[in-house]
Amino acid sequence: xLLNCETKKDNAGxxxxxxxYPRIPKINDNVKKGRIYLDSIQNFGELNILADQxxxxxxxxxxxxETENNKYNFALFKECTVSMDIVDxxxxxxxxxxxxxxxxxxxxxxxxxxxxxxxxKHILNPNREFDYSKSIEKALIFYYQDSLFESKKIKxxxxxxxxxxxxxxxxxxxxxxxxxxxxxxxxxNVLPPTLPNEN
Numbered sequence: 379x380l381l382n383c384e385t386k387k388d389n390a391g392x393x394x395x396x397x398x399y400p401r402i403p404k405i406n407d408n409v410k411k412g413r414i415y416l417d418s419i420q421n422f423g424e425l426n427i428l429a430d431q432x433x434x435x436x437x438x439x440x441x442x443x444e445t446e447n448n449k450y451n452f453a454l455f456k457e458c459t460v461s462m463d464i465v466d467x468x469x470x471x472x473x474x475x476x477x478x479x480x481x482x483x484x485x486x487x488x489x490x491x492x493x494x495x496x497x498x499k500h501i502l503n504p505n506r507e508f509d510y511s512k513s514i515e516k517a518l519i520f521y522y523q524d525s526l527f528e529s530k531k532i533k534x535x536x537x538x539x540x541x542x543x544x545x546x547x548x549x550x551x552x553x554x555x556x557x558x559x560x561x562x563x564x565x566x567n568v569l570p571p572t573l574p575n576e577n
Contacts, residue, residue: 382547382556388449396449397540400555409438411453416443416529423525425532429560434458439560443533450540455518455559470509471516473500474565475535476523481565483509490535494542501546501554514554522561 382401387393412432419425429439433456441452474481478490486509488496501517503510511517519539523532539556547554 382544382552386449388444394444394447394449396451397544398451398453399540399543400453400557401553410436411440412437414439414441416441416533419529421525421529422523422527422532425529426525426560426562429454429456430459430562434460441536443536445537450536452536452558455557459562467518468512468516471511472518472520474520474522474561475539476565484565490538493538494545497539497542498546501543501556502550517555517557519556519558520561520565521558522564 382399383395383397384402385393386396412428412435414425414428414432416425419428425441429441432439439454439456441450441454443450469484472484473496474484475490480488480490480492480496482488482496482500498504499507499510500519501511501514503512503517539558543554543556547556
């Protein structure tokens, strides 16, 4: 059995597999949590506002939703916008998911359909490629959508991410973490300054 899931019965007595991300030990820490039920909100803008309120209240936002057979609990990473915390993430440790695209090492853009291949490289990096994370623990997904991006579409993307990750996890020791950070702003590619012409 995967270490990031357990089987429970819901209020109607129906047995469901309950998944936890990054993984069960991380979620069960003695940390205050604030729950966000995805089906009770309309869009990404609302999700970001609620998550920000929870983080600024010094709690960990847990995004929760269900399907017919499963229940999902995503402990989301986020900085409080009011405190203006500055965290510097190394470019290759982060992939960005925006719209239906994945951005790798701040430059390469591939379709969301490439998720299985990209997540394998990003979390495991078996060939030690420069464009992907330096270690399993540092691998992070930045997630951003337009503020009106519907919660139903968010759910579909997160289910796909979860499914691909669970398959990867089951083949690699059942102890990988899946870390997702909400972004307030879309990805901006900051080009390095051009060097002055020496001629």
